[in-house]
Amino acid sequence: MKVVLPTPLAEYTAHRREVQASGATLALLLADLDRRYPGIRFRIVDEQDAIRPHIKIFVNRVQEPDLARRLQPADEVLVVAALSGG
Amino acid sequence: MARLRILVGTRKGLFVLGADRARRKWSMQGPHFLGQVVNHAVLDPRDRRTMLAAVRAGHLGPTVYRSDDGGRSWQESAKPPAFGKAAPGEPGESVSHVFWLTPGAASEPGRWYAGTSPQGLFVSEDAGRTWRGIDGFNAHAQRRSWIGGTQDAPPDGGTLHSINLDPADPRHLYIGMSAGGAFESHDAGETWTPLNRGCAADFLPDPDPEYGHDVHCLRVHPRSGDLYQQNHCGIYRFDRVQRRWDRIGRAMPRRIGDVGFPLVLHPRDPQTLWVFPMDGGTVWPRVPIDGKPALYGSRDAGASWQRLDAGLPRAQAWFTVKRQAMCADALDPVGLYFGTTGGEVWASFDEGARWDCLCLHLPHVYSVEAALAD
Numbered sequence: 001m002k003v004v005l006p007t008p009l010a011e012y013t014a015h016r017r018e019v020q021a022s023g024a025t026l027a028l029l030l031a032d033l034d035r036r037y038p039g040i041r042f043r044i045v046d047e048q049d050a051i052r053p054h055i056k057i058f059v060n061r062v063q064e065p066d067l068a069r070r071l072q073p074a075d076e077v078l079v080v081a082a083l084s085g086g
Numbered sequence: 087m088a089r090l091r092i093l094v095g096t097r098k099g100l101f102v103l104g105a106d107r108a109r110r111k112w113s114m115q116g117p118h119f120l121g122q123v124v125n126h127a128v129l130d131p132r133d134r135r136t137m138l139a140a141v142r143a144g145h146l147g148p149t150v151y152r153s154d155d156g157g158r159s160w161q162e163s164a165k166p167p168a169f170g171k172a173a174p175g176e177p178g179e180s181v182s183h184v185f186w187l188t189p190g191a192a193s194e195p196g197r198w199y200a201g202t203s204p205q206g207l208f209v210s211e212d213a214g215r216t217w218r219g220i221d222g223f224n225a226h227a228q229r230r231s232w233i234g235g236t237q238d239a240p241p242d243g244g245t246l247h248s249i250n251l252d253p254a255d256p257r258h259l260y261i262g263m264s265a266g267g268a269f270e271s272h273d274a275g276e277t278w279t280p281l282n283r284g285c286a287a288d289f290l291p292d293p294d295p296e297y298g299h300d301v302h303c304l305r306v307h308p309r310s311g312d313l314y315q316q317n318h319c320g321i322y323r324f325d326r327v328q329r330r331w332d333r334i335g336r337a338m339p340r341r342i343g344d345v346g347f348p349l350v351l352h353p354r355d356p357q358t359l360w361v362f363p364m365d366g367g368t369v370w371p372r373v374p375i376d377g378k379p380a381l382y383g384s385r386d387a388g389a390s391w392q393r394l395d396a397g398l399p400r401a402q403a404w405f406t407v408k409r410q411a412m413c414a415d416a417l418d419p420v421g422l423y424f425g426t427t428g429g430e431v432w433a434s435f436d437e438g439a440r441w442d443c444l445c446l447h448l449p450h451v452y453s454v455e456a457a458l459a460d
Binding site: 006008009038039042043046048049050052054055081082083 | 143144145146147149162164166168169170171172178179180181
């Protein structure tokens with residue numbers, strides 16, 4: 001399925017913002033992303049499997065905090081990085 | 087011939103100043119990791135080539151990068167420092183930032199230590215490619231008591247820093263914590279003992295607690311093994327006979343006091359050290375006293391101190407020098423360097439007698455480390 005990534009993760013994907021990955025859940029999708037782009041998962045979720053504070057994940061434009069969320073092949077996953085401050 | 091490198095970690099990237107050994111001609115390389123916080127960057131004195139940098143992108147959390155070509159290219163650790171996954175229902179911890187990096191002894195090529203926030207201790211055996219937690223500390227039954235809760239930590243969180251090795255025994259480790267105090271291990275981190283007797287903790291009700299102190303910077307002399315610390319509550323030297331800290335900061339001028347963050351030792355003379363006093367009055371401004379920055383140096387292990395401010399701003403200078411933002415090189419005479427929260431790097435090539443500004447306009451400086459590079 002299509003995964004759209006924010007610019008802070010660009011160095012992991014040779015600067016491709018739109019990549020393909022597969023998985024029956026968000027957790028499995030992130031594991032597949034990490035196989036394709038080593039190191040990328042740890043920048044999105046921490047060692048307790050919590051989504052990092054300044055990262056948000058949307059499935060079909062709806063924010064999804066639960067990595068157990070089931071996915072369908074036609075779903076679109078959007079990873080957003082948002083940070084305030086100077 | 088080896089060249090001098092000054093690694094300047096900042097809030098927005100890493101800058102590397104370079105000079106010949108005469109320290110007359112300077113150049114600047116970087117920024118590396120532009121836009122990312124670099125809490126600490128260290129060049130390995132064992133091979134004079136490998137560099138490690140503790141990096142945190144605002145969005146992405148903390149990691150470690152390594153370079154084995156003098157900073158021309160960087161590779162991220164395949165397994166950065168991270169706590170173990172908590173059991174279901176148990177509260178877990180996540181590394182917020184990697185705060186401190188220390189290379190192992192000359193007899194341990196490839197070994198590095200890292201200190202983090204929340205306060206944890208990690209080790210790499212492969213020059214920073216992969217890291218594992220030191221369970222003797224991170225999983226110690228009393229660790230939560232030692233480090234307190236998050237409400238006990240400074241504004242940016244409690245940090246484990248000042249990882250030092252005994253020059254006579256690389257299995258003998260010392261650490262400093264900003265919420266917990268000084269601890270030592272004689273078995274490479276398997277077991278730990280508080281090392282705070284005699285050190286004040288004015289913010290705690292117990293006048294001489296076993297732990298809970300606020301170490302700002304702890305240094306072990308690389309030849310003699312003498313132990314010094316700049317604490318939240320003064321400057322101390324460890325008396326090995328009495329097994330207690332002796333407050334050498336009492337010899338500082340009363341109106342200057344003995345509060346500060348960094349403490350730097352002379353690389354050869356264990357009696358010589360430098361500190362950068364900060365205003366610790368009322369609400370803790372943590373700026374130069376009266377806006378007049380000065381180092382204080384001692385040549386007699388803290389029995390007496392001399393003000394060293396020639397060349398520094400005379401007034402209205404209100405920057406802070408952070409705990410790992412001051413260092414010495416190993417040349418003769420010793421060069422001293424410090425970076426400021428205002429983005430300046432200052433240097434003295436005569437052990438503090440005269441100061442010059444090496445560069446302006448960098449981001450907020452977090453760390454300054456000097457090393458010789460091949």
